[in-house]
Amino acid sequence: MNDYLSALAGGVLLGGTALFLRLALGYPLGISGFLSKALSFKLTVAGWRLSFLAGMLLAALSLNWIYPSAISEPLSADLWVLGLAALLVGGGARIAGGCTSGHSLCGMGNLDLDSVVATVIFIVSGAVAVLVMGGTS
């Protein structure tokens, strides 16, 4: 599929799902928040978020058959880079009060100023990280 078309299709799925969750369950969709609640290890706290995460995992596994190129890129960075980046992404999202889904999708879709600011900082500091690591080419 054309890259722009698949991006567009993905965006429609993501926006549509976030809207559905907001209207059907009354909550904004935020993956780092869901994971945080899951890590409370309390069923009463995690609730339906566990079902959401289970659905994601099932879809992740099935992508291997239906659209393998979407997820097959190997993570080639050194293990310490992977570990450090993952800690920053997980910890940073909690400290910032949300990640790409909570801030950049639902927060911006709610016209929250803090989420617009968060998204700009995500992208600018991400760009600096890419630059410092020598670009992508």
Add this chain to the structure above:
Amino acid sequence: MKQNVFAFLAGVVFALGLGVSGMSQPSKVRGFLDFFGDWDITLLFVLGPAVCIYLLGTRIAAWVSPERFRVSSDPERMGVRFFSGCILFGIGWGMVGLCPGPSIVILGQGSFPTVLFFLFVLLGIYGADRVLAGLSGEK
């Protein structure tokens, strides 16, 4: 029960969206962030329609049925904590090209590095939650 079914289906479609969109291909994400170099704007076509659909949908719902759907927000206080969190997140995102959602989706490839990455995302979330709870004097 109904909540769990809805949430499960939403999780399935959301993960498919993260796959189809290109958000789970680290090189694509890093290409999007490489605007000092070889900038790849494709991911703007993910964010744009996604935000528009959410914005229009929630506003229309609130307009059609104000008693059931209210637009509300719970913004973060934009202080030192908030800004440092955003910067840390952005650096991690740029380093590898994966944010929390795609770190789940890419688990589908079943490789050791993806499992390691996801476990460290969880560790980061857990650690930050503990520190934040300590700072605010809870537990």
